Amino acid sequence: MGSQAPGKGAKGPRILNVNVGVLGHVDSGKTSMVAALSTKLSTAALDKHPQSKERGITLDLGFSSFSVPLPAHLQHLPYDELQFTLVDCPGHASLIRTIIGGVQIIDMMVLVVDITKGLQTQTAECLVVGEVATSNMVVALNKCDLVPAEERPKAIRKAQKRLAQTFNLTKFAGVPMVPITAKPGGGGTGTSAAPDAEGLEELQAHLVAMVPTQPRALAAAGPLLFSIDHCFPIKGQGTVLTGTVLQGAVAVGDTIELPGLKLSKQVKSMQVFKRPVTKASQGDRVGICVTQLDPSLIERGLACAPGTVPTFNGAVAAVEKIRFYAGQVPSKAKFHVSVGHTTVMASLTFFGLPDGQGVSQEAALVQMIENLGRMALTGVPMPFDKSRDYVYQGALVIGAKFDGDIHGESCRLAFYGRLVTLINPSKPAELQQLRVYKMKEKRGVIERINEDQGNAIVRGMFKKETDPAIYTGLRVVTGRGEDGVIESSFGKSGKLKVHFAKGIQQAGRSSSDNAVILRCKRYINEHDRKRLRQ
Incomplete structure (x- = not known):
């Protein structure tokens, strides 16, 4: 509006x-x-x-x-x-x-x-x-x-x-x-x-x-974002860009940037349904006339306040799966991803829900296939020159499989959401900031217990060649719910020494009672990918 x-x-x-x-x-x-x-x-x-x-x-x-x-x-x-x-x-x-x-x-x-x-x-x-x-x-x-x-x-x-x-x-x-x-x-x-x-x-x-009693913000908040849907020349006047103001405002005399072309142009005149205007704000449909622009260079795209919309080859979006989509939405799959009037083929990495939502991390990882949580989006090079993609924070993202049967009855739209931030997938430091991890669970069995010291020897959790530094200091829990901490390796066969500060009961006959469980996170973008955290 x-x-x-x-x-x-x-x-x-x-x-x-x-x-x-x-x-x-x-x-x-x-x-x-x-x-x-x-x-x-x-x-x-x-x-x-x-x-x-x-x-x-x-x-x-x-x-x-x-x-x-x-x-x-x-x-x-x-x-x-x-x-x-x-x-x-x-x-x-x-x-x-x-x-x-x-x-x-x-x-x-x-x-x-x-x-x-x-x-x-x-x-x-x-x-x-x-x-x-x-x-x-x-x-x-x-x-x-x-x-x-x-x-x-x-x-x-x-x-x-x-x-x-x-x-x-x-x-x-x-x-x-x-x-x-x-x-x-x-x-x-x-x-x-x-x-x-x-x-x-x-x-x-x-x-x-x-129409709501409090429509979209009346103030021209934020820098100009203008969605272009048509472009055509007018002899003797210039080139007209028609579209909708998504954010901010534009006035005659302003300088606007076409980020896809890396060009800036001054607004010569504007019309709204053939009526001259001097200013247009968020929600308005307007035709913007500029000079010295070849209309064949742009059909659809985005105009903006200079320097406010960067080009990109990767982004993070908060997304949800569309429930009518019958296919799977796995990480590393490729989808057609649309932002505004631009559609590119992109490879996707989905990562799970944040902590503190009343579910275990294991459940969150299962849920992410349905709810998707957040998504890392990487542009795949296109076979033509429209791969110069540009985006703005909060833009609507829609993922689909357009290569399916257009006359079929299945829904081709797979997920949707909003862009959160841009990211360069080729820079490891930026990927590390995402803090993306996989949940790991290791299980061992109590071999014997030293009751006086509250220690137990556990076998079967790691291979004997595993570096002890990876697991030393990590918390574990027994099948009976007793909390312990891994102190060190024990011997040369991969066994562990685990200390239980509040003591531990003698092992029973039940295999579940004798179990020792380690749950931890492995951050996939860290330099040391073997390191475990809790």
Whole structure:
């Protein structure tokens, strides 16, 4: 969400902008719905791409908007109008990367479902993407006019009940579902607004109600981050970068950096849906005009305040596994990792949950395969020149297997999360700072006990050639729960001398009572990888 200031000399309204992602299966009527809702179109709206017109489907992100008077629950905010910028995302399975780039800028979402077909493969995948990106969603049950009028009420109730069973398995339980007809009579994916469209006023009302009373921070906090989704030249003026302000603000006359190109440019002018403005803030969609920039050098990417976004080849992210992903997510595996509009192949190392969460470290290591905890992300060189990756702290990360069957029914999205920090995997000192370790457990057996001194001789825990310095001073516990400390090796056969300060009972017949257990950590990035710690 953001605010827009009118251009110099203008006295336009103060606008609160909300970005709404429009997602759904291909041919569900998303673009027809956007056309029926929109009153302002950007240069990238309603399938203007030549291939989109030829194929009759959305192939790229489209942007348009409509405005409503500021509702009662937002009257305390310093604005005159509420504007919804609609981000029309393609629905074809092969364009999931474009969808991921679009959802990273949205505040809320409309999931469009063809009522005659229900949930389809890409509908479900879009639902997963939406669950990652936002907590605010409304469902548009489109093409209701294709159901005979006498059967329509019953069909709508049946569809809502069936869909609710799926939504109840996600964080969108209880989501509102609005029956609409964006383009009465169907006729493909035409993009002209239909004057007799039905249900759109109710859909708008739900969107208005979802806007929180305390929207995204009004202040321009932090340095500028600007997500670029289109770039094109205007003869005699310069090159226009269109996109969304993710953080901070930008004004005419400011210098912005394109970190992927290592270039800095001055902002010559700006427009919001063809209306000149002098400033744009977090959440705003804006076109920024700069000079002396070859538009062929950049299609999508990031602009920022100079010097604030470094290039990188590794990062750490806090991530969670997407529960609908059926495959394994092991360390050392390779996934397609998307940050903003950039997708690279990356190798991954997952490491476990921190201490103090009410579970043993062994359980944490098991849980990390499900919850993933933190992730070390290393870029794998790409076969083309888009490997100059750049990122900002807190950016949304989505991992997927895009090399699977695009027409299959399984979810390709594996995990998601937020970037925590950058790291250079080629520098051991930086890897050591992660403090990544594996839990180790060694078991031995009590051979005999010296009751007077509280000592026991333990065998079978280490091999005889093991260096005694590795384990001296480490704590152990017996099968009966008695605490001891390894004092030294005993003899030449790998036996240990263990001292029990509070004494130790005579060994019984039970093998579990005679057991001595050592639990410790081995830090995998330390120079001395054999060293054990507790």
